[in-house]
Amino acid sequence: MPAADLWPWLAVTGVGALHGLNPATGWMLAAAWGVRAGDRAQALRALMPIAIGHVASIALVAGAVAFGLSMDRTLMQVLAGGLFVAVALLHLWGRTPEAARAPAGHAGLALWSFMMSTAHGAGLMLVPALMPLCMEDGAARQMAASDSLMLAFAAVGVHTAAMLGVTGLIASGVCRGFDSGAGLFRSLRREARCPD
Numbered sequence: 001m002p003a004a005d006l007w008p009w010l011a012v013t014g015v016g017a018l019h020g021l022n023p024a025t026g027w028m029l030a031a032a033w034g035v036r037a038g039d040r041a042q043a044l045r046a047l048m049p050i051a052i053g054h055v056a057s058i059a060l061v062a063g064a065v066a067f068g069l070s071m072d073r074t075l076m077q078v079l080a081g082g083l084f085v086a087v088a089l090l091h092l093w094g095r096t097p098e099a100a101r102a103p104a105g106h107a108g109l110a111l112w113s114f115m116m117s118t119a120h121g122a123g124l125m126l127v128p129a130l131m132p133l134c135m136e137d138g139a140a141r142q143m144a145a146s147d148s149l150m151l152a153f154a155a156v157g158v159h160t161a162a163m164l165g166v167t168g169l170i171a172s173g174v175c176r177g178f179d180s181g182a183g184l185f186r187s188l189r190r191e192a193r194c195p196d
Helices: 003-021 027-037 040-045 047-066 073-093 106-119 127-134 138-142 145-193
Strands: none
Touching (some): 027 145, 040 145, 047 106, 073 106
């Protein structure tokens, strides 16, 4: 594969890794799940709903790019931000049912991931990298729309895999750090109670 063809894929991967570093896109919530459950594997299980929400947001934009549709970034961000504010106000209202105040389940994590990805324009950030993949010269220019769509979804897959890899590493590290800190705190308490 020539280096010129590799750059868009590296860009897609790099943006995914950067999204994985952002606590709002999932690692903080995944780590909280793991710490709350006392099980680091729970943090990794939280990655699936996070991935579903992220892919849904990016696929919306990637599909539009592949079919040459235009999207209004401001409208998308206002809608996602409005949904986020509505959910926050519902929780602050105080009259929400107990089930709505419970910790987020898988659907809640997926919705959070979709809202955050859409609000900060995750899919829109991929447009510059998707354009060369979908609109190359030569034989690639003869691609059908379905081939272009498949390339766009492959880019979404690569991007999401990079994001989930970084998110999983950070969430697992936070859980390990919390476990180590809790163990150290317990041993210090024992030493304080039983001085020699």
